[in-house]
Amino acid sequence: MYLLKANKIRCAFLASAAVIIQVLCLLQSTYAQQADSIRSRVILIGDAGEMDMQQDGVIGHAARQVLTGKTTVFYLGDNIYPRGMGLPGSKEEQETKDIIKSQYTPFRKLAAPVYFIPGNHDWDKSGPLGLAKIQRQDSFLKEQGDSLLSMIPANGCPGPVEIQLSKDLVVIAFDSEWWVYPYAKETAAGTCDCNTKEETIEKFKILLEKNKHKMIVLASHHPFQSYGSHGGYFSLKDHIFPLTALNKNLYVPLPVLGSLYPLLRTTFVNPEDKAHPLYTGMINRIDSVFAGFPNLIHVAGHDHGLQFIKNDQVQVVSGSGAKHSYVRKGKHALYASTLPGYVIIDQLKNNYVRFTYYAQTDGKFEQVFTFVKEFIPGF
Structure with missing residues (x-):
């Protein structure tokens, strides 16, 4: 009985391994075909x-x-x-x-x-x-x-x-x-x-x-x-935390003055x-x-x-x-x-x-x- 169960487990494992190998081969073949089309x-x-x-x-x-x-x-x-x-x-x-x-x-x-x-x-x-x-x-x-x-x-x-x-x-x-x-x-x-x-x-x-x-x-x-x-184009962050344009860590809220940053940037335009x-x-x-x-x-x-x-x-x-x-x-x-x-x-x-x-x-x-x-x- 023990040998019978062992053989069944072994057969199931081999079958699973075969499926995995087939999938891997299929994926490899698909990748090769895609690469060949480039x-x-x-x-x-x-x-x-x-x-x-x-x-x-x-x-x-x-x-x-x-x-x-x-x-x-x-x-x-x-x-x-x-x-x-x-x-x-x-x-x-x-x-x-x-x-x-x-x-x-x-x-x-x-x-x-x-x-x-x-x-x-x-x-x-x-x-x-x-x-x-x-x-x-x-x-x-x-x-x-x-x-x-x-x-x-x-x-x-x-x-x-x-x-x-x-x-x-x-x-x-x-x-x-x-x-x-x-x-x-x-x-x-x-x-x-x-x-x-x-x-x-x-x-x-x-x-x-x-x-x-x-x-x-x-x-x-x-x-x-x-x-x-x-x-x-500017984000809400640019309006509220304008100093982050100078340093990404400068989260100082300036909700009114901050809106001047996008305005000034579009009025006094930088060559960039x-x-x-x-x-x-x-x-x-x-x-x-x-x-x-x-x-x-x-x-x-x-x-x-x-x-x-x-x-x-x-x-x-x-x-x-x-x-x-x-x-x-x-x-x-x-x-x-x-x-x-x-x-x-x-x-x-x-x-x-x-x-x-x-x-x-x-x-x-x-x-x-x-x-x-x-x-x-x-x-």
Whole structure:
């Protein structure tokens, strides 16, 4: 009797194990089929320039999404908080080196190319040492002797720069902070292909003509559309606790005076906010180049959240690599969140692109939004 029961238990265990193996094989096969349908993968992480639990979680999860030989990583600016790369001999030099290493090391270990786009904090938080600090960040990356690790554009130049990811997918990156930076930004003669806004616009036209039969990802730090504070939208917290804009821990209630902060910010506009003439001028001039082009995707950071905005344009905002701030779900937002996270763009075999948003909810990262954009041939 004992042997009979033991055999039954053993048979039941083997049957259960067989089912588990079949399920695992099915999942592995499904994943392989999905990966095989992807021509190229782009991982977008913005505003990740602070080594904290949020940054560690975002980068760690994103690194697990790397498809060998198909994945390229773009950091969308504000790569080093609070004021960019420490200059040689400064007390913050080593710390800032460690911050940027923490971002590229996990992906380079997996052989994924990594590109850093400049943000306003990389330009000395739009301060007078901006050009020196952005050039130092660039030179530090070059010192690593890794051809698949770089800043784009390089040397404090405005760009634009093209990165060909596949036959039908190209990233065109430019330094949007260069457009709004209020201090001297002239580089040494012969350093940059473009030195004025007029030359930059002409280069955009050349790159559009060259790549007009492809899907173009236009990458910058500043978004062309946003429902966050840089886009002119503010939370109740901004009205009641305005000092948190200076320090996240300054929860001093100023319910009446606090409402002056959003008002003043929209009246006396900062160049980092979309309402400023330098910012809107950049948008208008670059938009005029790509007007009517259907296969364009804007990607940016700057506002510390995740947004997918779709009207006559597609705007991806992936800015919650290490920070979070107010974002609302505006009229054209199909998704908006302040959760830590990042975005993946997959080019599929039919040249459509699939956007997948991952965010941390209840302590774990989950897929929270997906959208597929068709490719329109014959432009």
